[in-house]
Structure formats: structure tokens, C-alpha cells
Amino acid sequence: MFKIRESCPDKVEDILRRFPQKKSASIPLLYLAWDTYGYVSKEAIQEVAEILGTTPAYIQGIATFYTMFPMEPRGKYHIEVCNNISCFLMGANTILETLEKKLGIQPGECSADGQFSLQAVECLAACSWGPCLHLNGKEYQQLTPEKIDEILDPLMKEAACVK
Amino acid sequence: MVAETRLLLERIGSPDILTVEGVLKKGGYASLKKAVTTMTPEEVRNEVKHSGLRGRGGAGFPTAMKWSFIPKNTDKPIYLCCNADESEPGTCKDRVIIDHDPHLLLEGILLTCYAIGSKQAFIYIRGEFHRGAEILAMAIEDARRHGLIGERIYGTDFSCQIEVYRGAGAYICGEETSLLTSLEGERGYPRNKPPFPAVSGLYNCPTIINNVETLAAVPLIIEKGGEWFAQFGTEKSAGTKLLCISGHVNKPGVYEVPLGTMTLREFIEDFGGGVPGGKKIKGVIPGGSSMPVMRDEELDIPLTFEDIQAAGSSLGSGAIIVMDETVDMVEAALIIAKFYAHESCGQCTPCREGARWFVQIVEAIHTGQGQPGDVEMLLEICKSEYTSICPLWTAAVWPVRAFVTKFRDEFEA
Ligand SMILES: Cc1cc2nc3c(=O)[nH]c(=O)nc-3n(C[C@H](O)[C@H](O)[C@H](O)COP(=O)(O)O)c2cc1C
Ligand code: SF4
Ligand code: FES
Numbered sequence: 001m002f003k004i005r006e007s008c009p010d011k012v013e014d015i016l017r018r019f020p021q022k023k024s025a026s027i028p029l030l031y032l033a034w035d036t037y038g039y040v041s042k043e044a045i046q047e048v049a050e051i052l053g054t055t056p057a058y059i060q061g062i063a064t065f066y067t068m069f070p071m072e073p074r075g076k077y078h079i080e081v082c083n084n085i086s087c088f089l090m091g092a093n094t095i096l097e098t099l100e101k102k103l104g105i106q107p108g109e110c111s112a113d114g115q116f117s118l119q120a121v122e123c124l125a126a127c128s129w130g131p132c133l134h135l136n137g138k139e140y141q142q143l144t145p146e147k148i149d150e151i152l153d154p155l156m157k158e159a160a161c162v163k
Numbered sequence: 164m165v166a167e168t169r170l171l172l173e174r175i176g177s178p179d180i181l182t183v184e185g186v187l188k189k190g191g192y193a194s195l196k197k198a199v200t201t202m203t204p205e206e207v208r209n210e211v212k213h214s215g216l217r218g219r220g221g222a223g224f225p226t227a228m229k230w231s232f233i234p235k236n237t238d239k240p241i242y243l244c245c246n247a248d249e250s251e252p253g254t255c256k257d258r259v260i261i262d263h264d265p266h267l268l269l270e271g272i273l274l275t276c277y278a279i280g281s282k283q284a285f286i287y288i289r290g291e292f293h294r295g296a297e298i299l300a301m302a303i304e305d306a307r308r309h310g311l312i313g314e315r316i317y318g319t320d321f322s323c324q325i326e327v328y329r330g331a332g333a334y335i336c337g338e339e340t341s342l343l344t345s346l347e348g349e350r351g352y353p354r355n356k357p358p359f360p361a362v363s364g365l366y367n368c369p370t371i372i373n374n375v376e377t378l379a380a381v382p383l384i385i386e387k388g389g390e391w392f393a394q395f396g397t398e399k400s401a402g403t404k405l406l407c408i409s410g411h412v413n414k415p416g417v418y419e420v421p422l423g424t425m426t427l428r429e430f431i432e433d434f435g436g437g438v439p440g441g442k443k444i445k446g447v448i449p450g451g452s453s454m455p456v457m458r459d460e461e462l463d464i465p466l467t468f469e470d471i472q473a474a475g476s477s478l479g480s481g482a483i484i485v486m487d488e489t490v491d492m493v494e495a496a497l498i499i500a501k502f503y504a505h506e507s508c509g510q511c512t513p514c515r516e517g518a519r520w521f522v523q524i525v526e527a528i529h530t531g532q533g534q535p536g537d538v539e540m541l542l543e544i545c546k547s548e549y550t551s552i553c554p555l556w557t558a559a560v561w562p563v564r565a566f567v568t569k570f571r572d573e574f575e576a
Contacts, residue, residue, distance in 0.1 A: 018326055019348075020240070020283070021366055026348035027331055065350035068290045068332030084252045085452050085498050086409035086484055122334065122502055123252040123452075124291050127409040127482065128416050137293045 075117030213389030215401030220374030253482030353553035450479025453558030455565030503559035
């Protein structure tokens with residue numbers, strides 16, 4: 001398991017250099033591992049542990065504490081919809097329902113073709129511009145069902161072509 | 164109507180301020196130059212003391228006083244951590260500075276490092292702010308190239324480094340001791356205080372943690388003087404405050420206002436544009452989801468930290484959430500209770516168990532399965548509010564208690 005160290009040795013070095021103590025590198029390295037392996041797989045955890053000279057169990061404990069790290073593969077397009085209080089008041093439920101219907105999946109699920117996964121998440125700090133979602137980390141604000149069509153239709157068309 | 168007073172947000176929207184060259188033309192980094200070339204760190208601390216600046220992260224602690232807790236003549240390195248975790252539901256103000264005027268924040272960080280004797284600052288930014296982290300990293304690189312970050316800044320003995328550290332989705336890491344554990348690369352568990360971070364914080368070294376908005380106010384204070392800053396707002400709520408308004412209003416957004424110049428209701432009507440469809444207000448959460456909800460008839464009080472506190476709630480992080488007459492308050496309480504249950508780190512029994520019980524009971528009431536005595540049980544659980552390591556448990560208790568007592572008929576229906 002040398003995938004991270006082989007594909008981006010400079011980044012590993014850079015991360016380790018940035019902190020007064022090596023252990024601070026665990027979260028930045030998990031981000032790098034996610035990038036390299038596509039999700040935080042067993043192998044990814046193992047490699048981060050090797051880099052830091054600690055046990056996989058210890059790294060696993062850290063990775064699972066933080067909700068952003070995907071411990072399983074996600075869809076090619078991962079959609080996170082805020083359903084906290086401000087977005088709820090501004091119509092997040094309608095947005096979530098629109099997405100569920102359109103994609104045929106429930107929050108926490110991935111579509112059968114592996115293209116889309118959906119998650120309901122906590123406040124994304126866009127409360128004054130809700131409802132909002134993140135698509136592969138990119139933020140979309142002031143959502144309406146029509147806006148969801150605009151965002152997703154091109155991606156769904158592309159997915160259909162690939163099939 | 165009182166107009167918006169843009170002090171911190173003054174440069175927002177002007178072209179080119181994302182680059183050092185652009186921001187220098189707008190007076191950026193002038194305060195840093197003034198401080199390091201003509202003022203002692205003590206003089207900088209005194210200006211901030213005279214400004215009356217209080218922390219903008221939620222607790223409102225006097226900033227200069229916090230800085231003064233760093234032990235004198237310590238031989239350990241001193242760290243500054245900028246809290247950019249911005250995760251309290253309703254709050255979306257720090258990101259306005261991060262995304263649109265990152266150099267204001269960097270200048271505030273450098274000035275604070277100078278004031279407290281630190282050579283290394285970290286910006287702990289929530290993982291979901293991908294774009295914000297990129298903007299900050301680019302701004303830091305740019306400032307380094309211009310000699311504004313690094314060794315011997317403006318040719319003086321002052322040297323300082325700034326690093327961005329991305330969290331990865333954990334509300335609790337906004338709590339300052341949890342932020343430090345997380346920055347040390349561990350699971351973000353809060354620690355008992357004392358020791359306070361100013362004495363023993365990051366890597367057991369003296370550490371100051373300040374919110375983004377707090378630090379962004381420092382350049383102005385140094386440029387124009389503490390007394391100038393203090394003339395805005397009230398004695399106990401000095402300066403301007405960024406307020407985020409969301410929920411059932413016509414013009415949700417982030418506005419900068421001097422506190423004490425209007426009532427809470429006036430802010431909702433004049434800045435928030437009132438409630439859509441001419442509906443009535445049922446409740447307002449004045450300071451982020453952990454603060455006690457207020458009823459419509461309680462809103463005619465001056466918009467200041469002290470007046471809202473006297474009314475039994477808090478301006479907290481400055482996030483005002485408006486709920487109109489159609490809102491089911493049991494459902495609103497349930498959403499908030501679920502959030503705190505999800506974010507409890509599980510170290511303390513009252514928080515781990517109590518937050519879960521809140522959800523179970525409120526959910527039962529919401530789905531029509533409530534039992535007689537549920538309301539009393541909720542209020543009973545609330546009594547353990549101060550028995551935990553960190554204030555997250557208190558943050559879970561306050562909204563439940565306020566929703567239940569102020570809208571009791573809906574919980575008993
Ligand atoms: C559960 C919890 C979450 C918090 N989240 C944040 C946050 O997201 N951002 C923030 O600046 N402060 C947050 N705080 C407050 C910090 O602990 C700390 O008081 C603050 O960052 C200090 O900065 P200030 O003095 O400039 O306000 C939180 C506190 C608690 C108890
Ligand atoms: S109060 Fe809750 S979040 Fe805070 S340390 Fe205890 S269990 Fe963790
Ligand atoms: S409540 Fe949805 S972004 Fe804050």
C-alpha cells in the first residue's frame with residue numbers, strides 16, 4: 001500500500017512539514033487518502049497509519065469521528081442537502097423530496113448505477129441563502145425544484161449516455 | 164430606519180481585494196505596518212482593550228482580557244487559533260469575510276499574533292468550506308510572496324506564519340478545546356477547563372482562540388483607535404456586529420449594524436424585510452439554534468447582547484432565525500434536538516443520553532404518541548444542564564426548555 005506515497009510524495013512531505021507535531025497531519029492525510037483511494041478504504045487507513053507510524057485502529061477511530069470522510073464508496077455525484085432549521089423553514093423538505101423522486105433513492109443510498117448518492121446533512125452555514133446543497137463539495141443556494149432540474153438534468157443525461 | 168454601517172464589510176464587493184496588490188490600494192495591511200513599525204505589542208493590546216471588543220464566536224468574552232491570560236515570560240511557543248468552524252445552525256457570517264475579504268482576516272491574525280507574542284497561527288476552518296479554504300490558502304501564499312507573512316515582516320523583528328487546517332464535519336470542533344484536540348490530529352473531544360487554553364492549549368502551549376469576526380475587527384481598531392470603535396454600539400456591546408437573518412423573512416442575509424440603535428423587531432422588519440405574506444411571527448431564535456426561542460411579544464427590546472440576555476435569551480453568534488405563525492413548534496424543537504444529539508461527542512453521560520432522550524420524547528409527541536408527563540420529563544432532564552465537560556449539553560438544553568415552556572400548549576396538544 002503505497003498509493004498515496006507513490007502518486008503524491010511531495011504533498012505528503014508538505015503536510016508533514018506544516019505542523020509542529022506530526023500527529024496533526026492525520027486529518028490532512030485522511031483528506032489526501034480520500035482523494036487518492038476514492039474513499040477512506042481499509043487500505044487508505046492502513047497507509048495513513050504507516051505514514052504516521054501508528055496503528056490502523058487509531059486512524060480508523062479518527063476517520064469515523066468526522067462525518068465528512070466516506071468510509072464506503074459514494075456515487076460519482078454525491079449530493080448533500082441541509083435539513084437543519086433555517087433551511088427547513090425555507091423549504092428544504094420540498095428539495096429533499098424532489099431529489100428523492102428524481103433520483104429514485106432515499107438519503108443514505110446510492111443509485112444502482114453508482115452515479116448518484118444522496119445524504120441529508122447538518123447546517124452548511126448558508127442559512128441566509130437556503131435551502132442549499134453541496135454537490136461533490138460545490139455549493140448551490142436558494143434552491144427551488146426548478147433549480148434542481150437545472151442542476152441535475154445535464155448530469156442525468158450524461159449518466160444515461162454512459163450506460 | 165437605521166442604515167447598515169459597514170466597518171468590517173466596508174471593502175466587500177470592491178474589485179481585486181482578493182489579491183494583495185488590490186487590497187493594498189484599498190488601505191489593506193496599513194494597520195499591520197503601523198503596528199509593527201510604530202507600536203509595541205502592549206500598545207496594540209491597549210487599543211483593543213479601549214475598543215471594548217468582545218468575542219464574536221458566541222460567548223462574548225472581552226477580547227483584550229482573554230489575551231492578558233497568557234503567562235508572562237513563558238518559554239513555550241504561543242499559538243493563535245482562528246476559529247472558522249462556523250457551524251451553529253443559523254450562522255453564516257464568518258464566511259462572508261473569508262470568501263470576500265480574506266486579507267482583512269489575515270491582517271487581523273497578524274496583528275493579534277504581534278499583540279500576544281505568537282509566531283504561528285492556525286485557521287481552523289470547517290471541512291465543508293472547500294472554497295473558503297482555497298481562498299485563504301491563495302491569500303496566504305500571495306501575502307507570503309509580498310513579505311507580509313513570514314520572516315521579518317516590514318523589516319522588523321516580527322515573524323509570523325499562518326496555516327489553514329480543515330476540519331472534517333463535526334460541530335463540536337467549534338468548541339475551543341475540541342478545536343485544539345482536533346488540530347492535534349485526534350478525535351475532537353473537548354477537554355476539561357482549567358487549564359484554560361491561554362495557559363495550556365495547543366500541544367500544551369499557551370493558545371488564544373478567537374472567532375473570525377473578532378479578529379477581523381482588529382485592523383480597524385488599530386487604524387482608527389479603540390475609542391473610535393467604541394463609539395459604535397453600546398458600552399457593553401461595542402462596535403458593529405454582523406447579524407445573519409434567516410427563516411421566514413423577505414430579505415434573508417448578513418447585515419452589519421451598530422448594536423443598540425434599533426429593537427430586535429425593527430431589525431427583523433427593516434433589514435429582514437418582514438415576514439412574507441404578511442403573516443405573523445410566532446417565534447424568533449436570536450442567536451443561533453442553541454439559544455432560547457422568544458415569542459412575538461418579547462421582540463420589542465433593544466438589539467444588544469445585554470438586553471437580549473436580560474430577556475432570558477442570547478444574541479450568541481448573531482444568527483436570528485424567524486418562524487412565522489404556520490410553524491409547528493414541536494417539529495422545530497425536534498430538528499434542533501436531533502442536531503445536538505447527532506453532534507454530542509458522547510464523553511459525558513447527561514449529554515450523550517439526555518440529548519437522545521430529548522429526541523425520543525419530542526419525536527413521540529410530534530408523531531402523536533406522546534404520553535402524559537412527557538413535558539415534565541423533558542423539563543426534568545433539562546435540570547442537568549451544567550453537568551458536562553463542555554457547553555454543548557447546555558446548548559442542547561436551552562432550546563428544548565424554551566420551546567417547551569413558551570409553547571407548552573403545542574407540546575401538550
Ligand atoms: C458546542 C460549541 C460550538 C461552538 N462553535 C463555534 C464556532 O463554530 N465558531 C466560533 O467562533 N466559536 C464557536 N464556539 C465558541 C468557542 O468555544 C470560543 O468561545 C470562541 O471561538 C472564542 O472566540 P471569541 O472570543 O473571539 O468569540 C462554540 C462553542 C461551543 C460550546
Ligand atoms: S457536553 Fe456533550 S459534546 Fe461536550 S464533552 Fe460532554 S458529551 Fe461531549
Ligand atoms: S440551516 Fe441550512 S445551511 Fe444553515
